[in-house]
Amino acid sequence: xxxxxxxxxxxxxxxxxxxxxxxxxxxxxxxxxxxxxxxxxxxxxxxxxxxxxxxxxxxxxxxxxxxxxxxxxxxxxxxxxxxxxxxxxxxxxxxxxxxxxxxxxxxxxxxxxxxxxxxxxxxxxxxxxxxxxxxxxxxxxxxxxxxxxxxxxxxxxxxxxxxxxxxxxxxxxxxxxxxxxxxxxxxxxxxxxxxxxxxxxxxxxxxxxxxxxxxxxxxxxxxxxxxxxxxxxxxxxxxxxxxxxxxxxxxxxxxxxxxxxxxxxxxxxxxxxxxxxxxxxxxxxxxxxxxxxxxxxxxxxxxxxxxxxxxxxxxxxxxxxxxxxxxxxx
Numbered sequence: 001x002x003x004x005x006x007x008x009x010x011x012x013x014x015x016x017x018x019x020x021x022x023x024x025x026x027x028x029x030x031x032x033x034x035x036x037x038x039x040x041x042x043x044x045x046x047x048x049x050x051x052x053x054x055x056x057x058x059x060x061x062x063x064x065x066x067x068x069x070x071x072x073x074x075x076x077x078x079x080x081x082x083x084x085x086x087x088x089x090x091x092x093x094x095x096x097x098x099x100x101x102x103x104x105x106x107x108x109x110x111x112x113x114x115x116x117x118x119x120x121x122x123x124x125x126x127x128x129x130x131x132x133x134x135x136x137x138x139x140x141x142x143x144x145x146x147x148x149x150x151x152x153x154x155x156x157x158x159x160x161x162x163x164x165x166x167x168x169x170x171x172x173x174x175x176x177x178x179x180x181x182x183x184x185x186x187x188x189x190x191x192x193x194x195x196x197x198x199x200x201x202x203x204x205x206x207x208x209x210x211x212x213x214x215x216x217x218x219x220x221x222x223x224x225x226x227x228x229x230x231x232x233x234x235x236x237x238x239x240x241x242x243x244x245x246x247x248x249x250x251x252x253x254x255x256x257x258x259x260x261x262x263x264x265x266x267x268x269x270x271x272x273x274x275x276x277x278x279x280x281x282x283x284x285x286x287x288x289x290x291x292x293x294x295x296x297x298x299x300x301x302x303x304x305x306x307x308x309x310x311x312x313x314x315x316x317x318x319x320x321x322x323x324x325x326x327x328x329x330x
Contacts, residue, residue, distance in 0.1 A: 018251035019155060019243025021258045022236055024049035028265045030057040034083040035269060037217075037277040039170040044163040045134040048262040051159060052233040054166040058218045061085035064195055067314055068213070071189045071301060074309035079192060081217045087275040087282060092198030096288035097297055102204030102212055106279025126271040129264045136260060140253050151242065152250025156257075158239040165232035169225045170218075176278050178215045182207055191301065193314060199297060202282070212277045 029050045033039055034057050061082040069076045079085055091098055137156070144152045188206040190213070193199060202209060221229065243254055275282040291297040298316035302308050311317045 018246070018255035019240035021255050022047075022049055022051065022159060022243075023240050024262075025053055026050035026262060027053065027056075027060065028262055028269065029054050030060055031086070031269050032265060033057040033170060034060045034086045035272050035275060037083060037275070038174040039167040041167065042130075042134060043167050044160055045137045046130065046261060046265065047137050047156065047159050047163065047257060048133075048265050049258055050262070051162050051166065052236040054170060055221070055229045057170070058082050061089065064089070066192050066194045068190055068192045069310035069314050071191055071305045071307060071310050072187070074307055074313065076310060076313040079213045081213055081215070081277070083217050083277060084212050084275065084282070085194075088192055088194060088200045089198070091284055092194050092196075092200055093288050094197045095292075096290045097199045097201055098288045099201045099203065099285050100282050101285045102202060102208045102280055102282050104205070104208050104279065105281050123271050123273065126268040129268045129271070133261045133264050133268075136257055140257050144250055144253055147247075147249065149247050149250040152246035152254060155239045155243045155246060155250075155254055158235045158242070162232040162235040162239070165228045165235075169221065169229050169232075172225060173218045173221065174278075175219070176211070177219065179207075179210045180214050183210075189305065191310070191314075197294065199294075201301075203285075208280050211280050212275075212282060217277070 026049045029048060030053055033054060039054075059082070064085055065078040065080050066085060066088070067076065068079050079088075088100075091100070137160075141153060141156055144156070183206040186206040188202075188204060188209040190202040190209060191199065192202060202213070243251060246254065273283065289297075294316065298311045302311050302317070308317065312319050
C-alpha cells in the first residue's frame with residue numbers, strides 16, 4: 001500500500017506513547033532548583049520532563065569541589081555547596097578571572113519574603129516564560145476537562161502531585177544549617193579555582209560568603225522524605241503508563257505541554273544570570289579579565305591583597321627558596 005492509499009484510508013493518528021515524554025531524564029528542573037536555591041509552591045504547576053530527577057539537584061556540580069582561598073586570611077578550603085559550584089561553572093571562562101559580588105537582599109518583611117520566594121525567577125523575561133508555562137498547564141487542564149478527557153486530566157494531575165511532593169521535600173532539605181561562626185562587619189575576598197582553568201573571585205561580607213559557600217545546601221533526605229520522593233517518582237511512571245488511555249487530542253496536549261514547557265524552562269535557566277541562595281544573591285560585576293598565564297593572575301592578586309600564603313597553599317606560586325622543605329619520616 002503506497003502513501004496515497006494510506007491517506008485515502010483516513011487512518012486515525014495515534015499517540016499512545018505521549019506519556020513517555022515525562023520519563024525523559026532531563027536535568028532542566030534540577031538546574032532550575034540549583035539556580036533559585038530552593039523550590040517555589042508555584043513550581044507544582046510547571047510541568048516538564050525530569051520531574052522524577054529533581055532530588056538529584058545535588059549532582060548538578062558534576063562532583064567538582066573547587067579549591068578556594070580566603071585571600072584576606074590565607075585560609076584554603078573547598079566549596080562543597082553544589083548549587084554555588086554549578087553557578088560558578090556556568091559563568092566561568094577558561095583563562096579568565098570572573099568577579100562576582102555576594103549581597104544580602106533578603107526582605108525583612110515576612111510578606112515580601114514570601115513574595116520573593118514565590119516569584120523569584122532572576123529576570124523579567126524569565127518571569128514571563130515561567131508564568132507562561134504555568135498558564136499552559138492550567139489551560140490544558142481546563143480544555144481537557146471541558147472535552148471530558150478525564151484520563152488526560154488524571155495524568156496531568158498525577159504529574160502535578162509528583163511536582164508537589166518533590167517541591168515540599170526540596171523546601172524541607174534547603175533549610176539554613178551550620179554556616180560557621182558569625183563575623184559581622186568583616187569583608188571577604190575569595191579566589192575559586194575551577195576545572196578547565198576557570199577562575200572566579202567572590203567578594204562581599206564574610207557572613208554572606210559563608211551562607212553561599214559553607215555547610216550544606218541540600219541536606220540528606222529523612223526516611224519520610226525519601227518515601228515521599230520515591231512515591232513521586234512512582235506517580236510519574238504511573239502517569240506515563242495511564243497516558244495510553246487518553247484520547248488522541250489528550251495525548252497531543254500532554255506531549256505538547258511537556259515539550260513546550262521544558263523548552264521554556266531551558267530558556268528561563270539560560271536567562272537567569274544570578275544565583276539566589278538562602279536570601280543572598282550572587283551576581284557578576286564587571287567584565288571577565290583574561291590572562292596569558294595563571295601566574296600573572298596570581299601575582300596581580302598577591303600584590304593587591306599584600307599576602308602570598310594563600311597562593312603558596314593553592315600551588316599557584318612556589319614558596320621562597322630559603323623556606324626549609326618539610327621532612328616526612330615513615
